[in-house]
Amino acid sequence: MPEPVVIAENLTRRFGDFVAVDHVNFTVAPGEIVGYLGPNGSGKTTTIRMLLGLLEPSEGRASVLGFDAFRQSEEIRARAGYMSQKFALYDDLTVWENLVFYAGVYGIREKERIEATLDQVEVGEHRLDLARDLSAGWRQRLAMAIALVHRPKLLFLDEPTSGVDPAARRVFWDLIYALAGQGVTIFVTTHYMDEAEYCERVGIMREGKLLALDTPAVLKARAIPGDVWEVHASPLQAALDACETGRGVLRVGLAGDHLRLITERGLQQEQLRAGLAASGLTVARLERGEPTLEDVFLALARD
Amino acid sequence: MTLILASDLHKSFGATNAVNGVSLDIAAGEIYGLVGSDGAGKTTTLRLLVGAFQPDRGEIAIGGCDIARQTEQARAQVGYLSQRFSLYEDLTVLENIRFFAEVRGLTRDEWLPRCMEILAFVGLADFKDRRAGQLSGGMKQKLGLASALVTRPRVLLLDEPTTGVDPVTRQDFWQLLIRLVAFPLAQAGDGADVAVIITTPYMDEASRCHRLGFMRAGQIIASGTPSDLRARLQGRIMELRGAPLDLLRRVAAQLPEVENVRLFGDRLHLRLAPGRSQAATAALEQAVLAAGGSLSEARPVSPTLEDVFIELSEQA
Structure with a gap:
């Protein structure tokens, strides 16, 4: 049994009296695609923020890629990619310029590597387009390129396909499977029931609690x-x-x-x-x- | 009884034919879903029906009133909830509805009982004095719907009303919508019937509509009941299980009988070319074995609307 990529133990976060994430326990294995399904405010994004070390747990702990999520967050962020639900693209920059800028944040300057990332998400043909002129589907792929440019071993995707139609979503998932096939671990949150079906295991979040985490087939049989x-x-x-x-x-x-x-x-x-x-x-x-x-x-x- | 009649609508913005020959005939008691990719023309179609834009060509009648000639009578019958509906966050729930009611020319005698009836219907009666800014996302959604309902429209146009809303709220919203159409709010006369057009990117929602139109490049390229549309692909979707799944996927994608492969967490769905399911099953078993994999299950499954959407999107 390989060492899990993510381990959450009693992971808890309070904001005042509000318990955003409430004693959550789970592990994610290398190369696995795990989905988190839950309403707005159920704690999905807060969980991701703790796993990335952006928020300190009020209680419990998480380890990510073998590092303590809060104390060694620099190590994690160097090795994990994050695509947030409201990804920030520079609308006045081209696709290429956006990617070069974000690659620079990770200290990546090699053109070949940036080129390879563009190819990987198949946005090469739009490289000279301004970000503002891209459709929702292409913007999402550029955001994915930005999350991938430093070749992360673990990818956090926070509602990556909100507002994207089923055909574009399908293409996006082909890319996710290709990454998982290369050993990248995927942690994805979603509102879409049919999108959750694409995950190997699905966690159901409600009011900060992880109610269940299993394969879609087992969830349907048991819940x-x-x-x-x-x-x-x-x-x-x-x-x-x-x-x-x-x-x-x-x-x-x-x-x-x-x-x-x-x-x-x-x-x-x-x-x-x-x-x-x-x-x-x-x-x-x-x-x-x-x-x-x-x-x-x-x-x-x-x- | 037809409540929404549109014939051969066209609308261009510069060189873009946003709506390019759309016709609709929607009866009282129907929920009609418009589905399609971003930019397919769904929102522009709704905006033409609500009278926000004039069509370059084509005609619209709402409840029998021509929108070009009897504009006010036509518009008075329409309730519209746009993708980003605006609420006044500093006003209470009741004040928000009152605002919409007064804009539409309702007097206090009319709007107050009506607002209370609608708030009860959407489940916000207990929150009438709460500021809109302090409502949850789901409650805001319901307030938006309540505001669109205050004039008792016979035609309700909803533009992606549930985008970004959680599953429980979406379920509640749909129960309200279906009730509204199936069991209209109590009122005198037989003009109580309602027709709804809703746009959505969610296929599970599309499946709850009575009829659907798939839009692409400004046109409705397929329409029918959800069952009619699924029947297009009857017998052509096959579910595969086996190991390793990635090998199965690669092998399947290379077979000439296979048009499309969708990988799920623990299984594959294949779309087969028409009439090739027998041939495909045999070819698959051989090809998977030859590649060193194993096939544990290959069975036909019912097509989903998502399968249909993808198939329609792929058509040249």
Whole structure:
């Protein structure tokens, strides 16, 4: 078992009375892609800031790449890359100039290395464009280049694809997998349930607490309290009312033109259908649904 | 009953054809999702419908009123929530709504009961005296929605209302929206039905819309119910598990039957060329073995809207 790249032990940060990160424990193995999924203010960014040594833990500790996250933060920052959700690009500089500037911050002057980084994220064709003229997708790739120029072994990505469409996001993730394939460890926070699916393991954050951390498949199997159903029945309002009080129904939500239910495990389709019919409803379609990370999140966050 | 009718809308900014022939026919009780990349023309389309821009060509009718000729009647039926809606942080929740109500010409007798009804609907009634600056992100979102609803619009236009909002809040927001359309707020007459257009980059949200339009380069290149759109790729998405995953990915990407490979944490999804799933399964098993890997599972899975989005984005 290789030494973990990140170890958090009871990692805690308070701001006054507010506990932003509350006794969080986890490890990340080399080359792993770990995601952190959680609402605004759940402690995702504060966790990253502590791992980078930008904030001192109020309690507990973290070790990153073998260094103490707070006392040896210089060592960590020399070896870790960070792309924040509001990455700062100089809009009046070209792509190339932005990258040269940030490379200089890390003491990197070799043109070949900067060139190689541009190639790696495939923004070479835009090198002479001003940053302000780039689309969201290209800006994001330039920000990624900036985080990669010093060849970090560990990359922190804080909501890297906010506001980026699925096709551009997909390209971005191909790059992340390529990096992980080269042994770079990735720690990424996200709002997107479907993006969290791309991670090898996903941590669910809520109010500073890490509620669970596991593979998407295990999270779905363990955290969702029952079976998922898609129910097309009319009238919709009556169907909603019937399901809210129905036997064996754990959760019901509106999903466009139909209902999505979570029922106790093992409830048979005929039982469910009979229950709905007994309430005088017309059931057009009733079928099992695929559990999603959103179901996991809602199950864990609402308890 | 059609509430939003747009025919062959065009709008250019300089040399850019932001909207290039968009037609819409959206009925009461429908939530219509406009999805597409940045710059595909989603926001410009909404701004044309709200009357903020005039189209270079094409016609718009809101609730039967032509927006060019019966501008006021058309606009009076529209509620619009822009991507960056502005709230007055120093005003309370109720004062904010009152402001929007008075701008739209509602008298106190009208707006007060209506505001309270809407605040109850969005779950902010207990916070009516709190300053907007002290609301959480999710509450601000709901206040934005409440402000857009104060004139009881029959047409609600929402531009990425949930971008940057956490999953629990998004879920709440959608439950409100679906309720609004499925069970309109109590009011006299049968004019209570509502139609919604929403833009979103989230495919899980798109799947909750009744109908979707995929926009690209100012045009709607595909539209239909989420099921219709997924049916485009029926039988063409295959899930693979095995080891090592990276080898599987490289091998799969080289097969002529495979159009696209998506790597997930513990599995791959392949999009296969039409009619080639049998051939692909056999070819994959051979190629993976020959490369020294192992295939533990290869099964067809239902296409997702994300699969559809990527496929449509790739079309030349």
